[in-house]
Amino acid sequence: PAALTDEKLKTLESHHESILAHLASLVTKAKEEAGDMEVLHANMDIARYSAKSSTKEAALAAYDTVVALPKLSVGKKLDAHLEMAR
Numbered sequence: 531p532a533a534l535t536d537e538k539l540k541t542l543e544s545h546h547e548s549i550l551a552h553l554a555s556l557v558t559k560a561k562e563e564a565g566d567m568e569v570l571h572a573n574m575d576i577a578r579y580s581a582k583s584s585t586k587e588a589a590l591a592a593y594d595t596v597v598a599l600p601k602l603s604v605g606k607k608l609d610a611h612l613e614m615a616r
Contacts, residue, residue: 546583553579566601573599577613590614 534542553576560568577592584592593614597607 549579570599570602570606
């Protein structure tokens with residue numbers, strides 16, 4: 531298989547960054563307008579996307595952000611740790 535060109539890599543990187551920016555805006559919106567569960571779900575979306583599309587370090591950092599959320603139940607923390615293990 532042929533390697534991706536630099537132009538294609540830059541396009542993919544900018545697309546990746548735009549998705550992360552959109553997800554971050556959803557977290558901000560959830561903090562301002564919604565409750566704790568919506569903030570949790572928005573942060574989990576970032577963590578799951580990072581696990582699929584980013585580096586291992588970025589994904590683990592995103593899951594650490596989820597675990598550090600206040601008012602997070604033990605079950606939700608366990609879910610985040612289990613997803614981190616994958």
